[in-house]
Amino acid sequence: MKFNNRNVYISPKAKLGNNVRIGDNTAIYDNVEIGDDSIICNDSVIGEPLAAYYHDSGYKNPVTVIGAGSLVRSHSIIYAGCIIGPHFSSGHRVTIRENSSIGERCSIGTLSDIQGNVKIGRYCRLHSNVHIAQGCAMGDFVFLYPFSVMTNDPFPPSIDIKGGYIGNYSQIGVHAVVLPGIQVGENCLIGANSVVNRRVPDFSLAMGDPIKIVMDIRKYVVMGKGSPYPWMNRFDRGMPWEGLGFDVWIQQNNRK
Amino acid sequence: MKFNNRNVYISPKAKLGNNVRIGDNTAIYDNVEIGDDSIICNDSVIGEPLAAYYHDSGYKNPVTVIGAGSLVRSHSIIYAGCIIGPHFSSGHRVTIRENSSIGERCSIGTLSDIQGNVKIGRYCRLHSNVHIAQGCAMGDFVFLYPFSVMTNDPFPPSIDIKGGYIGNYSQIGVHAVVLPGIQVGENCLIGANSVVNRRVPDFSLAMGDPIKIVMDIRKYVVMGKGSPYPWMNRFDRGMPWEGLGFDVWIQQNNRK
Amino acid sequence: MKFNNRNVYISPKAKLGNNVRIGDNTAIYDNVEIGDDSIICNDSVIGEPLAAYYHDSGYKNPVTVIGAGSLVRSHSIIYAGCIIGPHFSSGHRVTIRENSSIGERCSIGTLSDIQGNVKIGRYCRLHSNVHIAQGCAMGDFVFLYPFSVMTNDPFPPSIDIKGGYIGNYSQIGVHAVVLPGIQVGENCLIGANSVVNRRVPDFSLAMGDPIKIVMDIRKYVVMGKGSPYPWMNRFDRGMPWEGLGFDVWIQQNNRK
Numbered sequence: 001m002k003f004n005n006r007n008v009y010i011s012p013k014a015k016l017g018n019n020v021r022i023g024d025n026t027a028i029y030d031n032v033e034i035g036d037d038s039i040i041c042n043d044s045v046i047g048e049p050l051a052a053y054y055h056d057s058g059y060k061n062p063v064t065v066i067g068a069g070s071l072v073r074s075h076s077i078i079y080a081g082c083i084i085g086p087h088f089s090s091g092h093r094v095t096i097r098e099n100s101s102i103g104e105r106c107s108i109g110t111l112s113d114i115q116g117n118v119k120i121g122r123y124c125r126l127h128s129n130v131h132i133a134q135g136c137a138m139g140d141f142v143f144l145y146p147f148s149v150m151t152n153d154p155f156p157p158s159i160d161i162k163g164g165y166i167g168n169y170s171q172i173g174v175h176a177v178v179l180p181g182i183q184v185g186e187n188c189l190i191g192a193n194s195v196v197n198r199r200v201p202d203f204s205l206a207m208g209d210p211i212k213i214v215m216d217i218r219k220y221v222v223m224g225k226g227s228p229y230p231w232m233n234r235f236d237r238g239m240p241w242e243g244l245g246f247d248v249w250i251q252q253n254n255r256k
Numbered sequence: 257m258k259f260n261n262r263n264v265y266i267s268p269k270a271k272l273g274n275n276v277r278i279g280d281n282t283a284i285y286d287n288v289e290i291g292d293d294s295i296i297c298n299d300s301v302i303g304e305p306l307a308a309y310y311h312d313s314g315y316k317n318p319v320t321v322i323g324a325g326s327l328v329r330s331h332s333i334i335y336a337g338c339i340i341g342p343h344f345s346s347g348h349r350v351t352i353r354e355n356s357s358i359g360e361r362c363s364i365g366t367l368s369d370i371q372g373n374v375k376i377g378r379y380c381r382l383h384s385n386v387h388i389a390q391g392c393a394m395g396d397f398v399f400l401y402p403f404s405v406m407t408n409d410p411f412p413p414s415i416d417i418k419g420g421y422i423g424n425y426s427q428i429g430v431h432a433v434v435l436p437g438i439q440v441g442e443n444c445l446i447g448a449n450s451v452v453n454r455r456v457p458d459f460s461l462a463m464g465d466p467i468k469i470v471m472d473i474r475k476y477v478v479m480g481k482g483s484p485y486p487w488m489n490r491f492d493r494g495m496p497w498e499g500l501g502f503d504v505w506i507q508q509n510n511r512k
Numbered sequence: 513m514k515f516n517n518r519n520v521y522i523s524p525k526a527k528l529g530n531n532v533r534i535g536d537n538t539a540i541y542d543n544v545e546i547g548d549d550s551i552i553c554n555d556s557v558i559g560e561p562l563a564a565y566y567h568d569s570g571y572k573n574p575v576t577v578i579g580a581g582s583l584v585r586s587h588s589i590i591y592a593g594c595i596i597g598p599h600f601s602s603g604h605r606v607t608i609r610e611n612s613s614i615g616e617r618c619s620i621g622t623l624s625d626i627q628g629n630v631k632i633g634r635y636c637r638l639h640s641n642v643h644i645a646q647g648c649a650m651g652d653f654v655f656l657y658p659f660s661v662m663t664n665d666p667f668p669p670s671i672d673i674k675g676g677y678i679g680n681y682s683q684i685g686v687h688a689v690v691l692p693g694i695q696v697g698e699n700c701l702i703g704a705n706s707v708v709n710r711r712v713p714d715f716s717l718a719m720g721d722p723i724k725i726v727m728d729i730r731k732y733v734v735m736g737k738g739s740p741y742p743w744m745n746r747f748d749r750g751m752p753w754e755g756l757g758f759d760v761w762i763q764q765n766n767r768k
Contacts, residue, residue, distance in 0.1 A: 024521070027298070043299065077331075095348055111367060113384050113385065131385060143669055146661055146663075192707055193449070195448050208721075349605060369623060369641065411734070
């Protein structure tokens, strides 16, 4: 994407920081605030008005915030009322519905669909085509892989939705489904194609439909590789312990 | 999305009703008819020409109809030859291929992909990322959840496609697959991640890969909630029995 | 899509063959080469710059090639560095990341997501919503169906990715997952919703989670239809043996 400033719409009520670049055919609506040094690529919509806009003549767009240093790739749609931390990055054609909050340095992959009123912690990575139903939440350093889903309706169709929760550091495999209201603990690895229909305790390696706890993930040993989990000692790209080591970072931050 | 009338293309051969609003960067092609009070949001294409257009100089676009009071959200593509009833609503980036028919008051969610020659009844709701293969069909009040699929090719690849059918009031869970030519009865609930490889009778609670009939859904009782199915007695938002009660509506309409 | 030449951007450093048509709102970036008689539909981006572009002032876009006679449908994004053979066709909203190579006469369906550094042979058909992780590869005449996935990270998250491989003529069912580094042989049929967690030998009919080899596919007989596999004797649409017969074509080409 290049910045030719063709067919760009920026509301006079939007606030753009220093060195913000906006791609062609992109619209930035009322009450959007974009932090310094961010890039919003082409064909995107930031601050998409809520449904009330179409029939309420007094409609006022809620504040939408995208933190400094963010990169929103092309054809993405971020609704009004979302609060997104600094150094966010997205793939293409991402949809983030209203009133979702996303912590610092998260990434959300191509075609992912965040359905609104979702809470995502810090340093989370949602790969391509992840679907998060309304009212679901996750902690920090959570990774979800393609076509994984968090659902929210125990007895469809209903209006009694119950969002689930995924704890810090957990990894959710491709095509895995977290059923409504289910809690996945911290430091879990949920295998590909699993259906998580009951609570998964911390440090579980779990898989299957329905989900089965295979072992404590700290006891999982791979020939020639030792124990790959918890993963934080062997993976640090983009993490706050990069170049420092997880244990040192934990001590410095006095975190559990 | 706001209506700035930037970069809009409307064919002189399209017919737009009263109070139709068209978003920026949207194209409305030949022989499209859009009913009164409808909204077509930005970056959409209505009446997308069929493949013949690219090589047949005598190509004539088939008639495309979108009923009154509809809302097509942004980046959607609706092919020529589709006939869509009134009060339709779509999510973003929906694709509806040619010659599909969709009854009144249906909604089709973000990223859903209707492959053409599909028949969808009235009041159906397809959530995000539903894929319906060519030639498949469903009755009225059918709900499909994210990443569910209806397929059509028993021995891939082939040209002998057999579309399946889902009966009135049935609910198809996330990641469920209906195999080619399979009939799902009325009032069924198909669990998440199921593979429906054989006929499912009316009123089945069914799940698994391959699908198993768990029980008559009318006998399914949830502690503290009684029997949630059939669902029509406890859910009415947007349904024709809203505020009236399903039984009263059925009697008034003399339907089974 | 019609060619109104509205809001089109073509880099002066792009090379377009004879009779190339470009849809509205489309951008063709530096060092893109498009073969004769190709069509790039509306709202697409060809030669999307790599991530380095956003921070490297000396960035130079790698060469991107789209072969003659191709049809790229609307809202698609093809990154710089991709080399795509002649007679390619895509659905809508396809993403093909950098440095992927695709042989002649392939088609890639709506919403499919090719993650980069992927090798796809000749005459492959990826249906809608197929996800291919970085570094994966496949031979010729491979078909993948909706929501099927090739993955690449055995111990997520990691930087030690291992792409898998799918052999010539194999068919990968809807919602199937090929786990990292796994080899699927030639002439296999992988059932819907399978998880391929180990090597599948040539000529396997295989299904399940985890995958089970059901039988040699040449022994699979369908009542009234004989043996549908290998499929090449009964399906030829768009294949090089069309109207000729597979055996004759093989002999003419002296291939195994």
